[in-house]
Each structure stands twice: as structure tokens, then as C-alpha cells.
Amino acid sequence: MSRSPSLPDRPRLDLDPDMNEAERLEALRKHFERIVQVNDELDDRLDEAQSRRADLREEVDELKRRNEALKTASLYIATVEELTEDGAVIKQHGNNQEVLTDLSPQLEDELEAGDRVAINDSFSVQTVLDDETDARAQAMEVDADPEVTYDDIGGIDEQVREVREAVEDPLINADAFREVGITPPSGVLLHGPPGTGKTMLAKAVANETDATFIKMAGSELVRKFIGEGARLVRDLFDLAGEREPAVIFIDEIDAVAAKRTDSKTSGDAEVQRTMMQLLSEMDGFDDRGEVRIIAATNRFDMLDDAILRPGRFDRLIEVPKPGPEGRERILEIHTADMAVADDVDFADLAADLDDYSGADIAALTTEAGMFAIRDERTTVRRADFEDAREKIETSNEGPVFNDGEFGRYQY
């Protein structure tokens, strides 16, 4: 960047005591002219600096945008095969494509053959990944002791009963099932709109059976771990085996088990491989001991039939939005620790919450509490719930999820 020329000097006024009036006046006039001139010059410089500053600010914004785009763009995973004079030979996971890529001097020092790296669309190495166990930890949420209980779940008693029968009984009474000679359902698929308590149900079963809860999100598998999906599915089942009794919860299973499409893009092939791995793990499941699998989806209509065959997810449980009584129960659950004024009638309130899911009701109670706090009260009144309702219903998120970003659900 070129340095700006130095600023003009401050004009000096030289008045000689021997000067007569006219000369003094002339000197003052000249001095005044010079000051105006310097002032104009400074004005110009200021304009110049301001315009330069605006340019720089634009440049910074642009760089920030590019940085964000880089950070959020999907990266592919590859292994460094060999380091040569001309760069690194890397092999992309998933399609085993080998490429030679240039390295920055810093990466050159850092990389070793065998390292796992994240590469972008142009095969340029972006980061060196930690070793595999970390990828495993990132992809899965493992909770040895989840806290949710059946009592925390409202409005879906029938679904709780079905899940207990299909998942809890076989875990607790594994011997009885063996003796009678029946095979419990392999996998349970919970389907229904978002925020109805599917994840809670899976956590509650794990809690109630003292099982480790291991969650993997289907969408993350295909979005964040491109090239790793199949291996992570294998890891998921291995980990569950090590930690049994365990409940595996695969959220958003539609992301890896959607109906086959005709397109042959590598992304689809990768998703297919992940699903095949899942199917094969489920097929070999009989020997796995005390591990049960629960999957969840909001997009039941999109699922590939292969996943629903006997021996796979063969117990389907629909988890709908709660009816008025269910909503009343969920309101009670979520206000259990709140000081609620006598003018709040939950049955009345619930009757007005048509189409609210459990998650919407949880949000409503929090919002009502916030209104009380804003008003410097510790007791939540009916008016707070009404204000909360109005706020939620006028915000974009609204309680109506059925027209979400993927179009209409079938529920």
C-alpha cells in the first residue's frame, strides 16, 4: 500500500512590529487565504481517506463473506498417500480417486503420509483432520445416562407404551424372549412432525433401561462427513456393541435412506453406500446382544422400502402432534417448575393451541416466563401466555411446521 503524502504545514502568521497598518492588513489577508487553501486541501484529503476507507471496508466485507463461504462449504475427506517433490498424492474417500495437489509451505511441513485431510472441490487441502476417534466423537452424541423419563413426555401415552414394548422389554427381558423363542422387533421407526417428542422417547427408553444412548443424525452423516458415512455407520454399531446395553438413535434417517432416484451423482452414490452399510448392520443384528435401534423421520413418505422390510425397521410408530388433552399435559410438564398464577387454566389454554407440537408448547412456556420477567414479576399470568402466543404466532417460525422447507408432510 502506498503511503499518503504528508499533511500540509500549518500556515504561520509573521507580523513584523515595524509594519504599518496597511502592511499588517495585507499580511493578515494573505494568512487568511493560506488558511482557506490548507483547509480545502485537508478537506480533499479527508474525502480521499473516507473513500479509501469505504473501499477497504467493502474489501473486508467481501473477504469475510468468502471466509464464511469457505467455512460453511462442504469439504471432502481424503487420505494423504504420499508426499512428493511436486505436492501431495491424496486419495478421496468414497470414490477412491487419486490426485496430486499442491501444498502451502506450512502444510508441507505439517503433513505426513497417512494423515486424514479435508479437501475442497478443487482438491486443495483445507485442514488436517484429527485422528479417527475424533471423527467418531463428532458424528455421534453419546450419553451414558440420559435424564429424560417417561413422565417428562406428554400427550403420546400410546406411543410410549408401544416403544416400551418394542424396545424396553427385549432389553430388560432378553432371556425371556430367547426362551420363548421369539425375535423382538429389530428396529423401531418413529415418524411424525418435528418436535413431537421422538428424541425424548428414545432417551427415556435408554434412561429407563440403564442403557447408553448413542445418537447419530442422518443429515450430518451426508452433509458433514462426505466419504465417511458407511464407515461411521459401522463405527456406530461397533460402539453400541462395546457399550451394551445401548439404544442407538438415528435421527433424520430419511437423509440416508431416501427412495432411490435416477440421478447418478457421486453424492447419491455416497448416500447409497451409507444406506447399504446400515442395512447390512441391521441384517447382522441378531448377534449383537443388548442393543436396540430407534430411528426417526419427519419424512416417512420419502423412505426407501428396503429399510422397512422385516428384520429391519419393522415396527412403525407414528408420533403425532398432541390433541387438546395432550397439550394440557405438556403445558403442565413444562410449567412444573414455574410459579403460575391462579388465573391460568391449562385446559382452556390448551384448547386454543391447535396444531402446536410439544416443542412449540415448550417454547410458549419459556416465552410466557420471559414476559413475566420483563414485567419484573416472578409469577406467570394468563396474560403472559396470551402475549407469548401472539408473539409465537406472528413470528415466522410459527407453530405450524407442516409447510416447512421441504413442502407438505403427509401428517
Ligand SMILES: Nc1ncnc2c1ncn2[C@@H]1O[C@H](COP(=O)(O)OP(=O)(O)OP(=O)(O)O)[C@@H](O)[C@H]1O
Ligand atoms: N410430547 C412431549 N412432551 C413434552 N415435551 C415435549 C414433547 N414433545 C416435544 N417436547 C419438547 O420439545 C423438545 C424437542 O422434542 P424432541 O427433540 O423430542 O422432538 P422430535 O420429535 O425428536 O423432533 P425432531 O423431529 O425435530 O427431531 C423437547 O426437548 C421437549 O422440551
